Amino acid sequence: MARILVVDDAAFMRKVLSDALMAGGHEVAGEAANGNEALERFPDVRPDLTTLDITMPDKDGLATLRELMTLDPDARVVIVSALGQESKVLEAIKLGARDFVVKPFDAERLLGAVEKALG
Amino acid sequence: MNARDALMRLGASTAEAIAKVLETIGGAPVERGEVTLLPADESPFAVLDVPAVAASVAYVDGVTGGNVLLMTQAGARAIAIAMSKKTGARPPAGASGELSELELSAVAEAANQMMAAAAGATSVVLGQEVEIGPPRTWVFDDAAAAREAFDTTPHATSTTFRVGGEPCRLVQLIPNAFVVRMTRALGEAGEALDAPDGEAVVDRRGLDEALRDIRVRVWAELGRTRVPLARAPGLPAGAVLELDRDAEDPVDLYVNGLRFGSGRLVLTEEGEWALRLLEVAGRGADDRDMEGAVE
Numbered sequence: 001m002a003r004i005l006v007v008d009d010a011a012f013m014r015k016v017l018s019d020a021l022m023a024g025g026h027e028v029a030g031e032a033a034n035g036n037e038a039l040e041r042f043p044d045v046r047p048d049l050t051t052l053d054i055t056m057p058d059k060d061g062l063a064t065l066r067e068l069m070t071l072d073p074d075a076r077v078v079i080v081s082a083l084g085q086e087s088k089v090l091e092a093i094k095l096g097a098r099d100f101v102v103k104p105f106d107a108e109r110l111l112g113a114v115e116k117a118l119g
Numbered sequence: 120m121n122a123r124d125a126l127m128r129l130g131a132s133t134a135e136a137i138a139k140v141l142e143t144i145g146g147a148p149v150e151r152g153e154v155t156l157l158p159a160d161e162s163p164f165a166v167l168d169v170p171a172v173a174a175s176v177a178y179v180d181g182v183t184g185g186n187v188l189l190m191t192q193a194g195a196r197a198i199a200i201a202m203s204k205k206t207g208a209r210p211p212a213g214a215s216g217e218l219s220e221l222e223l224s225a226v227a228e229a230a231n232q233m234m235a236a237a238a239g240a241t242s243v244v245l246g247q248e249v250e251i252g253p254p255r256t257w258v259f260d261d262a263a264a265a266r267e268a269f270d271t272t273p274h275a276t277s278t279t280f281r282v283g284g285e286p287c288r289l290v291q292l293i294p295n296a297f298v299v300r301m302t303r304a305l306g307e308a309g310e311a312l313d314a315p316d317g318e319a320v321v322d323r324r325g326l327d328e329a330l331r332d333i334r335v336r337v338w339a340e341l342g343r344t345r346v347p348l349a350r351a352p353g354l355p356a357g358a359v360l361e362l363d364r365d366a367e368d369p370v371d372l373y374v375n376g377l378r379f380g381s382g383r384l385v386l387t388e389e390g391e392w393a394l395r396l397l398e399v400a401g402r403g404a405d406d407r408d409m410e411g412a413v414e
Contacts, residue, residue, distance in 0.1 A: 009253050010231070012199075012224035016206040023207075055231060057253045082235030083140065086348055087248055093352040100352070103232050104144055107207045 002048035002118055003029040007038040007064070008080065009056040013103075017051055017080065020107040026114065035059025039067055042075075049117055051110075052097070054081040054088050062091055069096045076117045080105070122274075123156065125301040130154035130276035130291060132244060133186065136236040137289060141282055144229060145201045152279035163187075163275045163290040164265035171259045172218065174230035175269070178238065178297075179252040185292040186237065187269060188230050192218060192258075194285030199225035201283070218258065227254040245304045246377055274298060304377065339384065339394050340371045369397055 004026050006017045011033075018028040030045040032038035034056045042050070050068070054061035061079065068075050079092045079100040089100045098117035101110050131154050141149045157163050172195040175187045190198070199222040218226075231254045238249045259265045274293040279286060342362025346354075354360075364370075369381040372394060380399040387393050 010224045010228040012202065012221055012228050015221065016203070020207060055235070055251060055253055082232040083239065085235055085239070089348065090351060100348075103228075104140075104202070104205045106205070 001025050001027060002114065003027045003045070004114070005030045005032065005038065005041060005045050005047035005050040007032045007035070007050060007056075007061075008053040009033050010053075013053065013080075017110070020110050021051075021114065023107065024111040024114070035061065035064030035067075038064050039071070042068060042071060049076040049078065049114060051078050051080050051101075051114075052092075054079065054085055054092070062088060062095065065092055065095045065097060076119075078113050078117050080110075122298045122302055125298055125305055126156055126274055126276055126293065127154055128244070128305065129241065129293070129297075129301055130156075130278060132240040133237040133291060134278040134280075134289060136240040137188075137233040137278075138280065140229075140233045140236045141198075141280065144198070144205050144232070145282065146205070150281035154276050154278045157275040157277055157290075159273055162262075162266050162271070163277060163292070164189075164262055164269070167259065167262040167265055168286075169260050169262065171265065172223070172226060173257045173259060173265065173268070174226050174254055175257075176230055176234035176254045177252045178241075179250050184272070184294055184297045185269065186230075186234050187290045187292065188233070188287065189265075189290065190226075190282070190287040191285050194282055194287050195226045196222060197283035197285055198229050199223075202226075202229055223256045223258075227256045230254045230256075245300060246373075247304075336374075337379075338373050339382070339392075340373060342368075342370075370394065372396065 004021050006014050006021070006028055008014050008017065014031045014033070018031065021028055029047050030041045032041050036059050038050070038052070039059075052061045052065060052068075056064075061081070065077060065079075068077065073096070075096070077092075077097045079089055079097045080103060081089055081092075081100060082103045089097075092100065099113040101113045134151060134154055138149045138151050167189065168191060170192055172190050172192055173187050174190075175185055177185045195218055199218070202225045231251070234251050234254070238251045242249045257265070257268055259268070269292060272292040272294050274295070274297075276291045276293070278289045280289065281287065342364035344360050344362050346360070369383055371381050372379045378400055380396050382394045382396040382398070385393050385395050
């Protein structure tokens with residue numbers, strides 16, 4: 001079981017991600033609706049893994065990932081993004097994200113990516 | 120390629136991308152109508168079945184413009200339920216009446232996924248990354264509120280869909296600059312751009328003057344290959360990817376995503392790479408203007 005921080009601007013997606021992660025035996029240690037919230041919560045939550053959306057208001061996923069990797073170079077991050085954002089996904093991988101999941105996804109794919117990222 | 124063709128092409132590629140995502144979410148084919156150009160003097164929201172739910176996503180980088188997905192409350196609820204089923208979540212509560220916050224969020228997320236796919240399709244046409252902003256949702260009780268919510272643009276297209284038996288409409292709000300770039304990207308930079316009603320949108324000379332000082336990204340491309348996205352993150356250092364060019368082939372020169380010509384890589388005296396042009400794409404009267412545009 002891992003402690004996971006879920007970052008997505010859509011309340012619906014946070015719920016979907018949280019439900020799927022909890023059903024897979026993980027603990028959702030925190031949620032954030034944008035990059036600033038995520039960076040604020042990360043030091044307190046100290047998650048084993050963070051799921052990160054790309055398109056978000058205020059601070060998007062890539063900007064958040066950059067700062068997050070500075071905060072904790074060993075942070076495990078799985079990108080959860082929509083189809084059509086492949087180049088952003090590749091940039092995220094270059095920045096240190098461990099894996100990615102394309103929306104709309106099924107729970108198995110999400111859990112598989114999480115397990116892989118946790119190594 | 121004129122402005123009307125560019126608008127139709129944009130409308131068609133967007134509608135196709137959106138229909139595919141809707142089909143993935145709903146797990147069933149989606150009925151799709153033809154793309155129609157809306158008259159410039161008519162609001163795209165003049166006729167609206169209220170209460171109407173709108174989800175909008177704007178392009179924020181690369182191009183400007185907006186996409187508004189209009190649907191009935193029942194249609195929005197059908198999308199929210201389909202989104203939940205697709206992801207294995209429990210459908211949001213509230214089987215009738217006003218949409219809950221969670222249902223609206225599900226619709227916004229669906230719009231985000233559709234528009235991201237549409238932006239991807241547009242990126243391919245433009246040869247340049249197109250980014251989208253976060254989605255927004257509204258519930259309109261009258262058409263006037265919808266008209267006030269969105270900026271008017273010189274061009275708009277409309278495409279109808281039917282999702283779960285409910286009507287749904289995509290309105291694309293398109294500024295002139297978008298049409299210009301789309302038309303150029305489709306390969307007819309030398310033509311005067313005509314509006315759908317035949318009125319000139321942009322005078323060619325004015326366009327060139329306006330573009331002359333814009334800094335453009337120029338790069339040389341040795342070759343290409345494709346790998347599955349899933350393979351890319353796992354490529355180890357030392358991996359060798361074969362490209363689609365022979366070692367003796369010229370390299371391509373790109374200007375802002377458009378292939379401009381080809382040439383040979385040469386080394387300058389300072390030891391830096393440079394490109395000696397061998398050929399300019401489609402050299403002719405218009406290409407002299409192209410060269411001027413990148414000086």
